[in-house]
Amino acid sequence: MRIEAVELHRIAMPLVRPFETSFGRQSARDVLLVHLLGDEGEGWGECVAMEHPLYSSEYVQGCSELIEHYLAPRLLGAPDIAAEGLGELFGGIIGHRMSKAAVEAALLDAQLRAAGLSFGEYLGAARSEVDCGVSVGIARDIPSLLEEVAGYVDEGYRRIKLKIKPGWDLEPVAAVRELIGPQMLLQVDANTAYTAADIEHLGRLDAFDLLLIEQPFVEEDIATHVSLARAIATPVCLDESIVNVDVAVDAIERGATSVVNIKPGRVGGYLEAVRIHDACGELDVPVWCGGMLETGIGRAANVALAALPNFTLPGDTSASKRYFAEDLTEPFELVDGRLAVPTGPGTGVTVRTGLVRDRASRPPVVLA
Ligand SMILES: CC(=O)N[C@@H](Cc1ccc2ccccc2c1)C(=O)O
Numbered sequence: 210m211r212i213e214a215v216e217l218h219r220i221a222m223p224l225v226r227p228f229e230t231s232f233g234r235q236s237a238r239d240v241l242l243v244h245l246l247g248d249e250g251e252g253w254g255e256c257v258a259m260e261h262p263l264y265s266s267e268y269v270q271g272c273s274e275l276i277e278h279y280l281a282p283r284l285l286g287a288p289d290i291a292a293e294g295l296g297e298l299f300g301g302i303i304g305h306r307m308s309k310a311a312v313e314a315a316l317l318d319a320q321l322r323a324a325g326l327s328f329g330e331y332l333g334a335a336r337s338e339v340d341c342g343v344s345v346g347i348a349r350d351i352p353s354l355l356e357e358v359a360g361y362v363d364e365g366y367r368r369i370k371l372k373i374k375p376g377w378d379l380e381p382v383a384a385v386r387e388l389i390g391p392q393m394l395l396q397v398d399a400n401t402a403y404t405a406a407d408i409e410h411l412g413r414l415d416a417f418d419l420l421l422i423e424q425p426f427v428e429e430d431i432a433t434h435v436s437l438a439r440a441i442a443t444p445v446c447l448d449e450s451i452v453n454v455d456v457a458v459d460a461i462e463r464g465a466t467s468v469v470n471i472k473p474g475r476v477g478g479y480l481e482a483v484r485i486h487d488a489c490g491e492l493d494v495p496v497w498c499g500g501m502l503e504t505g506i507g508r509a510a511n512v513a514l515a516a517l518p519n520f521t522l523p524g525d526t527s528a529s530k531r532y533f534a535e536d537l538t539e540p541f542e543l544v545d546g547r548l549a550v551p552t553g554p555g556t557g558v559t560v561r562t563g564l565v566r567d568r569a570s571r572p573p574v575v576l577a
């Protein structure tokens with residue numbers, strides 16, 4: 210396909226409730242959307258970067274500028290380009306995986322719509338709906354946490370994930386385990402907030418029969434995750450650390466992780482995400498689809514990915530209303546704790562362009 214124009218849209222999406230993690234508290238999502246117009250059709254991709262570089266080094270304004278000055282010129286200069294060719298086209302540019310992933314997603318959407326193929330068909334979905342979990346932020350107090358968790362259990366979520374940090378871990382986990390009973394799947398996510406000095410303390414989470422503990426230490430510190438995995442019974446799961454398939458295989462072989470959270474935006478795109486899925490499958494390591502508070506645009510593609518065979522654990526692909534009162538697409542709604550994989554061409558959802566225009570926090574950047 211030849212790309213004739215690249216549009217960058219910045220949308221302010223208020224959250225239905227503040228979302229607090231070990232790296233801060235958000236009450237709105239600053240979303241960057243990539244809209245590609247090509248000679249065979251158009252496509253939309255969502256950048257998962259946050260407004261500030263708190264989860265990883267990328268942030269929305271940086272991604273917008275990187276796409277504008279480095280990725281869009283290469284796209285517009287290519288006589289014929291497909292998503293499978295972006296690795297080479299962008300090869301000289303180091304890092305900036307979330308920016309590259311947003312462009313890849315938009316190009317995949319465009320080319321699959323033109324081909325009449327859905328993301329699920331293209332990526333290799335093995336099922337028509339996916340089991341959904343929910344990520345629960347750090348709350349102001351235990352009663353508020355339990356009220357929020359009880360609501361999600363009532364909605365039918367198949368797994369509860371609690372954000373933890375030093376000073377907010379054993380007590381909330383114990384209270385939630387008490388509330389939901391011994392059968393319900395429960396896991397925690399520290400978003401890198403702990404250090405090696407906390408290993409003994411983290412071992413006390415073994416009392417709560419957790420599915421996994423997600424990314425207790427910083428992204429680069431594979432070694433301390435190995436030490437933790439040897440010291441505790443709860444399986445260790447990496448998120449921030451897993452930036453590509455080679456790092457994933459290395460971390461697994463070193464014993465740093467026995468479950469992997471796959472996020473297409475974090476690893477540079479859906480094609481790399483499938484490579485990680487496949488490699489983990491070869492190593493008998495289960496994977497699940499992480500979330501970055503995506504709108505329906507990114508959510509649609511993630512739900513298709515989460516339908517691949519080795520995605521055997523509920524992901525953070527929650528319903529639209531977990532985060533947004535009004536989504537940029539038709540809302541994803543939980544049915545029996547599951548979301549249906551879209552079957553239409555491309556992502557299978559329709560972008561509400563009027564809402565994109567109304568919610569824009571600045572004029573779109575249009576490159577042609
Ligand atoms: C669902 C979940 O817990 N996601 C991330 C953390 C996270 C938290 C807050 C965010 C706000 C804006 C954009 C991305 C964000 C990602 C995680 O698994 O670690």
Ligand SMILES: [Mg+2]
Pocket residue numbers: 398400423424448449470499
């Ligand atoms: Mg995480």
